[in-house]
Amino acid sequence: MTSTEVTTGTRPHHPTRLSSRLGLRARVTAAFGVGAFALSGMMAGITYFTARQSFISERQTAVQRQAFVNASLVQNSLRSPGTEVNQLLESVDTLPGSRSVLHYQGQWYATSVSVGQSTIPAPERNLVLGGTPASQLFSSGGSPQVVVGVPLPAVHAAYFEVFSLDELAGTLRTLAYALAAAALVTTLAGIAVGRWASGRALRPLGGITEAAVSIAGGQLDTRVEAGDDADLQDLASAFNRMAANLQARIEREARFTSDVSHELRSPLTTLSASVGVLEAHRGELDPRAQRALTLLDGDLHRFQRMVDDLLEISRFDAGSAELSLDLVDPVELVHHSVVATSPVGDDGRRVPVAFPVAVGAGVQGLHLEVDKRRFERVMANLVANASAYAGGVSRVVIDRVPTDTTVPASAVRVAVEDDGPGVPAVDRTRVFERFYRGGWSGQRATGDGTGLGLSLVAEHVRLHGGTVWIEETPSGGARFVIELPLSPSPTAEVPA
């Protein structure tokens, strides 16, 4: 592995700011929402204040016009002597909601008890009493009012009209609600558009995500379609280049492992055949040489298994592991697997390892589609594992899933049990890792394992679309359970 390629990789990014914590899509959506809110809020505000201004000035003009007309009427009436002031005021024709106030000969008269001298703001009062017509907006008791004052110097009086803008305020309130609702709708629409647009913009990334997931899942030849979009072509081609480099490197490493394993086979063949000859002449050797031969023979076998296991692992790593499926009876399969993987006796026949096999109800008649060679390896590795760590297999249980025979079976379970110390819960996944040696058993293994057995079990089972896990038997031993689906969904191509 060249170090330059490795060090150019970017370090993992640690998000610190909010913008990094939120996803791109959420950020785009939020930006659209905030933009729509600001814009619609501003538009609503402008509309509201413009309308308000225009309404009020219109109303003020109307009130003023009316007030001047009424003022001249009052002035005329006051010129004729004997006029009853209160009656005069009552007779003045005003707009609805309008009340008259008259200052005459130092006295204040009003058409309503709700208005009077104090109602009229002091500046307005002083201005008008000083001889200047004026109009002012003010608020009395929380309700908006407009007052128009007209001095009547000819009769030493001043005429005021106080007009309540309550009705106008109601209209403006309705308008404000309508505008706020419109702004809200616009904001929501903005968020929706943002979500849609970001989703659309990010859709090609979805394809790349799928491809990355697929590559992570072992489909190293996955590539993304570049499409016609110039912005995405760069990303797609960079992604594809990365995937191709990754695939090439993994294949190179897998090929290396495979080549090494093959090269080791020639000397191993010589060693194996020669040790076989020595074994045949064991009786001619002195006891020390016999002990040495036993050690040599034992580790030669271990070495062979290691080479085989490495080769097998390299095929999984290269993704070139192929299933060669046959339809078989599960019970027969287990029996054959145990026989086929047992040691070869002196006559060239296998001596099966003996342990009871329990067959659950409804297993008879079921057929599994499996790669027999791989299943043999699975059984051999589980049996070897039990021998190394738990004093051997106590029994094998074959069951259907579900065990309820009134329901069609979906899978077959093969459980390999032992009476050993069991596997602690924390180690039950880790034991399927490569070269994970069982410090868990509290006892050392007998030392003839390859460290790859259980990881190969997991790989073989996974290739069949099945699962493997560890449970505890009632006596505290370990139960390795393999579940194979009856209609398998193999993860590898099945050769035709």
Added chain:
Amino acid sequence: MSRILVVEDDERIRQSMRLALEDEGYTVDDVGSGEDAVARFAADPAELVLIDLMLPGIDGFETCRTLRKQSTVPVIMVTARSDTHDVVAGLEAGADDYVTKPFVAKELAARIRALLRRSRPSDDDSAVLTFGDVTLEPEAGVVRRAGVEVHCTRTEFRLLCELASNPGKVLSREQLLERVWGYDYFGDGRLVDVHVRRLRTKVEPDPANPQFILTVRGMGYKLAA
């Protein structure tokens, strides 16, 4: 004593195989190349040939094909790879069986014994079997198609006899391995598959659409009744 020809380019492996096989009681002849093997076999035929697939010059496949043209001698391929491709290619070249390096000497000896045992003329059921235009004469070890003799290896012949004596009955790969190859444990089903394919090219009018030797998917093979 049976004579075995070992074709292997690695000097050390050759020597160790000679030692191991001589211990099993065979007379061993060894050569280091395919060319030498063909010449040696022509001069002095052995009863069984072990051929390494990776040979300098003409490789193991070609050596096997050349020997097959001259003889029905049992051939065991020795491969460094158990990959489907090499195994199938070796069997298609005409090998009767294969072993993968590094092999256990006892197991190789067992396979050799099984092959030699069945390569001797069988003395049981010697009745003539027929299907379609094919005639089998177990006693003479001869297959004729429309009267013309078809060259079959001894393994192919036994396989055809096994199928022909059970017309209409499905025989699983395991049953065929046991009855034809003499293996009492799970052998490699590919042995059966490739031999069936080879037989079809010899006795079927259209090997791609067999009429006689039928595949029963997931079960095995049967001869059309």
